[in-house]
Amino acid sequence: xxxxxxxxxxxxxxxxxxxxxxxxxxxxxxxxxxxxxxxxxxxxxxxxxxxxxxxxxxxxxxxxxxxxxxxxxxxxxxxxxxxxxxxxxxxxxxxxxxxxxxxxxxxxxx
Numbered sequence: 001x002x003x004x005x006x007x008x009x010x011x012x013x014x015x016x017x018x019x020x021x022x023x024x025x026x027x028x029x030x031x032x033x034x035x036x037x038x039x040x041x042x043x044x045x046x047x048x049x050x051x052x053x054x055x056x057x058x059x060x061x062x063x064x065x066x067x068x069x070x071x072x073x074x075x076x077x078x079x080x081x082x083x084x085x086x087x088x089x090x091x092x093x094x095x096x097x098x099x100x101x102x103x104x105x106x107x108x109x110x
Contacts, residue, residue, distance in 0.1 A: 006044060010052045013037035018059055020069025029060045029067065 001009075013034055016022055025036035034056055035042040045053045063071070 001040075003048075006038075006040060007049060007052065009038040009040065010034065010045065010049060013039075014052070014056050014059070018063065018067060020067030027067070029063075029065055031056070 013025075017025070017027065017029060017034060017037055020027065022033070022037055024039065025033040027033065031045055031053060032042060034053075035045055038044075045056075066074070
């Protein structure tokens, strides 16, 4: 494998790991997983392609050590946590629930 092929494999592996879609590794954001994902030995990253190793670590720091998939899951979980429960939704005014006010029907009690 040439140097350029190794670099291309590392960059592709980096994209997959940061996106949260690993093919060959555990998906952890570390050098061991990056090497496994790229199909290379770890020393290729620690001794030969150190610039790509530093780039990977910088991306990991920028993302607070979580993948794009994990970030999306956390955002979804946060939205669900802030949704009103059915009981609380009944207490909200009609306009906040997206409903029209109910008109009185003859069989309704007052």
